[in-house]
Amino acid sequence: MDLITGYLGIQLRNPLVASAGPFGRTVDGVRRLADAGVGAVVLASLFEEQFDREAGAPDAVRERGYVPPGAQLHGPRGYLELVTKSVAAVDVPVIASLNGATTGGWTSYASAIEQAGASAIELNLYFPQADPLTPGPEVEHRLIEVLGTVKAAVTIPVAVKISPYLSSPGEVALRLDGVGADGLVLFNRFMQTGIDPETLRVDATFELSRPADAAFGRMWIARLHGRVNASLAASTGVDEARDVAAYLLAGADVVMTTSALLRHGVEHAETLLDGLVGWMNRKGFESLGQVRGMLAEPVARDGAGELGEDSDRTGYLTALHQATSKYILGGG
DSSP, X not given: OBOOEEETTEEESXXXXXXXXXXXXXXXXXXXXXXXXXXXXXXXXXXXXXXXXXXXXXXXXXXXXXXXXXXXXXOHHHHHHHHHHHHHHOSSOEEEEEEOSSHHHHHHHHHHHHHHTOSXXXXXXXXXXXXTTSOHHHHHHHHHHXXXXXXXXXXXXXXXXXXXXXXXXXXXXXXXXXXXXXXXXEOOOOOEEEEETTTTEEXXXXXXXXXXXXXXXXXXXXXXXXXXXSEEEEESOOOSHHHHHHHHHHTOSEEEESHHHHHHOTTHHHHHHHHHHHHHHHHTOOBHHHHTTTTSOOBOTTSSBSSOHHHHHHHHHHHHHHHIIIIISOOO
């Protein structure tokens, strides 16, 4: 079975990519991921606040809320060493993940990461907006600006991982594509705020994704397939082979996961790939090219989608009717 795919202009042996997570913090973890069969590995993110840690200001890092107390932080020197050693240790592409906070931070460390040997850079655009007075266009403009500055500083491919919480994720994706994004990773996940009625405390948590979380990203991948030059990477909601297949049918070039590997173990990557091959065999597919985008939204000749707002409303009404029949009226 031919599972070869392309991502960011790089050929991968299969479409399953280990997204940024705990396994990507060490060379041994990266090696385990590659041995499990993934097509590429995205290292854990380097946050610019960690640069301060190396300069002797760890308290400032924690006050910004990016890193929990007790977490092991690797400054930029350690991260660059991780990149170099990981590239030497495995035979799959190693993609660095960078989350800057200033223009200088984005560009200087992107260049250093390129020199360290990374195959590509994934910009983890984690900009949670807690200020209700921050205008939406201001947030979106910052994403475009960051991509432009990094693209001007490096020659290796640059992917952008964005949040679903934008006024129009599709329009922002098109703008990022226009600026030159080599890949779009849909979507980032923010930490969740929990309130404990017993302890009367507010806690920041980060839960593993579930298959139900894939619906929004799958919808936008299906709508962007054929409309952008950038590669499309699915992220969030992958647990079984059927989840990988669904993303590919929507039009994803690669499917990323960390939650499934944390939940079931690194070896689950092999289970996902075997399941994908089994599904393709059952359906009579011989290559990913026959699968990818099969159920994407059609693109009209003028570039606009053939399915528009009216179709969305019709689908919504149909879904409401089906839910009413199943849960209220007792229908099948």
